[in-house]
Amino acid sequence: MASQLPLTISATEDRENDGSYGAWRRKFCREYAALLEATRENTNRSLRASVSAEGRQISCQKECTSCCHHYVSVSLAQGMVIVAHLYRTKGLLQQFLDRYEEWREKAEAIAEEIDGIRNRALASSTPIARVIMDTRPLSTRYFLANVRCPFLVDGLCSIYPVRPLACSGHHSVSPPEWCAPDSQQKPEIRRMTPDDRDLLGMIRVGDPWLTLFELALPTMVYRLLTEGSAAMTSLMHSQIKSAPPGRADVQTGVAKQ
Numbered sequence: 001m002a003s004q005l006p007l008t009i010s011a012t013e014d015r016e017n018d019g020s021y022g023a024w025r026r027k028f029c030r031e032y033a034a035l036l037e038a039t040r041e042n043t044n045r046s047l048r049a050s051v052s053a054e055g056r057q058i059s060c061q062k063e064c065t066s067c068c069h070h071y072v073s074v075s076l077a078q079g080m081v082i083v084a085h086l087y088r089t090k091g092l093l094q095q096f097l098d099r100y101e102e103w104r105e106k107a108e109a110i111a112e113e114i115d116g117i118r119n120r121a122l123a124s125s126t127p128i129a130r131v132i133m134d135t136r137p138l139s140t141r142y143f144l145a146n147v148r149c150p151f152l153v154d155g156l157c158s159i160y161p162v163r164p165l166a167c168s169g170h171h172s173v174s175p176p177e178w179c180a181p182d183s184q185q186k187p188e189i190r191r192m193t194p195d196d197r198d199l200l201g202m203i204r205v206g207d208p209w210l211t212l213f214e215l216a217l218p219t220m221v222y223r224l225l226t227e228g229s230a231a232m233t234s235l236m237h238s239q240i241k242s243a244p245p246g247r248a249d250v251q252t253g254v255a256k257q
């Protein structure tokens with residue numbers, strides 16, 4: 001299967017695994033994946049407790065996929081964990097590449113506009129409420145374009161164990177059909193963001209910006225696969241070099257709107 005991958009991707013993987021950088025990257029991805037898993041469990045526990053305290057129920061079900069047509073962002077660190085997973089499961093990597101071109105054709109331009117607003121906001125410490133207001137019309141356009149996430153395969157998330165926190169923290173307490181783009185009803189969505197302790201744990205495991213800098217999920221993964229994490233780290237620093245480190249309230253990984 002590896003021999004069918006484009007040469008750029010195989011060459012980037014070789015570079016990503018090379019020498020002391022490769023050893024650091026693998027260790028970072030292992031540690032970060034464990035932190036993500038713990039964060040996912042903590043946020044899900046809080047979500048279930050708060051929903052059941054209201055006497056409500058989460059209505060999300062297997063193969064319910066309208067929310068997989070929203071704009072979803074990931075941090076560079078989460079993107080690295082997803083790519084490490086794809087390196088271990090080359091069939092999934094190939095499936096992503098097969099679906100990526102369709103996504104790029106239909107959704108990349110809107111996603112780039114959203115990414116641009118979000119990262120300019122990150123560099124200037126703009127409050128999250130303002131970012132949501134500025135990006136909402138674009139997020140709505142993205143959703144109405146009805147483009148599936150390239151990781152959605154046969155109605156299921158193909159990277160479920162390492163899916164973005166934006167996905168695992170997004171739940172509806174309304175009937176599932178209300179999430180469809182043509183629904184007249186608006187679903188009541190419960191978004192769980194990491195609590196301070198989990199967020200600080202993620203920020204402390206490496207360069208804090210690896211947790212804060214985000215791009216649309218397909219863009220981040222494709223660029224990591226073709227350019228590598230060192231190049232993406234340089235890009236991140238060039239885009240946010242004027243921003244003060246440690247601000248965690250600008251973006252929190254939750255981008256479905």
Ligand code: SF4
Nearest residue numbers: 060064066067176179
């Ligand atoms: S958020 Fe909506 S579309 Fe997504 S799984 Fe839940 S009910 Fe289904």
Ligand code: SF4
Nearest residue numbers: 068149151152157167
């Ligand atoms: S990563 Fe998985 S859960 Fe998230 S939007 Fe894509 S297919 Fe859906």
